[in-house]
Amino acid sequence: MLRRLPYFIAGRYLRSRKSHSVINIISGVSVAAMATPVAAMVILLSVFNGLEGMVRSLYTAVDADITVRAAEGTVFDTARIDTAAMRAAEGVEALSLVLEQGAMAEAAGRRTIVRLRGVERDYMRVVPIAQHIYAGTFSVAVDDARSAVVGHRTAQELGMSRQAAGDTVTFYAINRTRFSSLLPVGGYTRRAVPVAGFYSIDDENGDVAFVSMDMAQRIFNYGGRASAVAVKVATGADADAVAERLQRIAGEGMEVLTRERSNSIYRLMALEKWGVFGVALLVLTVASLTVVGTIVMIMIDKRDDTATLRTMGARRATVRDIFVGEGHLLAAASLVLGLTVGVGLTLLQQKVGLVRLQTQTLMVDVYPVELHVSDVVLTAAAYLAVAHVVTRLTVGAMLKDNGTI
Numbered sequence: 001m002l003r004r005l006p007y008f009i010a011g012r013y014l015r016s017r018k019s020h021s022v023i024n025i026i027s028g029v030s031v032a033a034m035a036t037p038v039a040a041m042v043i044l045l046s047v048f049n050g051l052e053g054m055v056r057s058l059y060t061a062v063d064a065d066i067t068v069r070a071a072e073g074t075v076f077d078t079a080r081i082d083t084a085a086m087r088a089a090e091g092v093e094a095l096s097l098v099l100e101q102g103a104m105a106e107a108a109g110r111r112t113i114v115r116l117r118g119v120e121r122d123y124m125r126v127v128p129i130a131q132h133i134y135a136g137t138f139s140v141a142v143d144d145a146r147s148a149v150v151g152h153r154t155a156q157e158l159g160m161s162r163q164a165a166g167d168t169v170t171f172y173a174i175n176r177t178r179f180s181s182l183l184p185v186g187g188y189t190r191r192a193v194p195v196a197g198f199y200s201i202d203d204e205n206g207d208v209a210f211v212s213m214d215m216a217q218r219i220f221n222y223g224g225r226a227s228a229v230a231v232k233v234a235t236g237a238d239a240d241a242v243a244e245r246l247q248r249i250a251g252e253g254m255e256v257l258t259r260e261r262s263n264s265i266y267r268l269m270a271l272e273k274w275g276v277f278g279v280a281l282l283v284l285t286v287a288s289l290t291v292v293g294t295i296v297m298i299m300i301d302k303r304d305d306t307a308t309l310r311t312m313g314a315r316r317a318t319v320r321d322i323f324v325g326e327g328h329l330l331a332a333a334s335l336v337l338g339l340t341v342g343v344g345l346t347l348l349q350q351k352v353g354l355v356r357l358q359t360q361t362l363m364v365d366v367y368p369v370e371l372h373v374s375d376v377v378l379t380a381a382a383y384l385a386v387a388h389v390v391t392r393l394t395v396g397a398m399l400k401d402n403g404t405i
Helices: 006-013 021-059 083-088 152-157 213-219 239-250 265-289 290-301 303-311 316-351 375-401
Strands: 066-070 092-106 112-118 133-136 148-151 168-172 188-199 209-210 228-231 256-260
Touching: 021 290, 021 316, 021 375, 066 239, 083 092, 083 228, 083 239, 092 213, 092 256, 112 152, 112 168, 112 213, 148 152, 148 168, 152 188, 168 209, 188 213, 188 265, 209 213, 228 239, 239 256, 265 290, 265 375, 290 316, 290 375, 316 375
Parallel strands: 112 209, 148 188
Antiparallel strands: 066 228, 066 256, 092 112, 092 168, 092 228, 133 188, 148 209, 168 188
16 A cells, blocks of 8 residues: 555646646646657557568568578589488478579560579479469479570560560570680570560569579589579478578588578668667657656645655655656556557558558558557557656656755
8 A cells, every 4th residue: 555655646646736737738748749759669660560571572482481502602513412301301391493693685686684593393382483473374394395484674674565475585694614705706505495474573573584493504504503492491380490400401511591691681671670769769768858847847836745745754755756656657648648649550551551652663552561569568668668767867856956845
């Protein structure tokens, strides 16, 4: 009961009429001022979650869960790794050898530079690229026939339409066995293949052309070599644990990277998110200073009441706890208001789409947001900690400087 007494009195002070009505107005403004950055933090963190989710959905179609590649150089001999042991490793659902190099594509007299990627039959099980086919099919090898699948950007630069599946595209690559800078004529390998389909993800990944693994090895004169092993992690398996198992199988000279480690954009987005959190926390700290003036005015307004409490035997610590409790109640009110507004607007954006994107280059037309409970809890904890420190410092300074309280 004695522990709850300071908060009981603080609650009475908060609800009771002050001697000056302006104090009630300032208290309301203080609560609103502190609630605004709380709502902003929830919304900002949810926006970064949404952007990260959108980026992950885009790169899932081009980046494997785990990539095994040479620690040095761009290619490695496929005989040096045990792909059968990798397929049998716990947590591995599928894998495919990949050989990717730069090449030139030509069709109907037009040319462009592409990233030619040779893949095996299981590549569609590793990376869901087939879900992004908008014309034709994802087929690079049917029986003894060979074909190619090209991105929308390459198709545009080569003047191919969506109905052009079946047309022929010619790939040129440097012949490393006989290329000479003095006599470059004949120093290129040339392969003409029909186009089986077209895919569309985003502009950054629209220049990849897919062919069969054996065709890529012939074009680049890299027989028995690959640039990576793309691995699909089984549902429910931990990617980091699977990567450790594959590293033991791959041995020295090879590195095994999860999607997050192989693509720096994920680390960059995480740093940006927490950078924004730090800036928002600084703004929240400045906004919480508005409680200083409110507490000071309440302490001055209730000077007679505190003098009466001291006469009745209340200790100085009890008086301090009353006004600290006053600050806590103001912070709690602003926290509830801020979280209600922030969570409410975020959920409305998720369900209804209040803000829309006026662009045709992305796969979404609604600004992406994603509410995480952990972010709400973190925001609440950070705000309460800041408010507690500010309140205690304010009350302590007032009691020290004013001996009558």
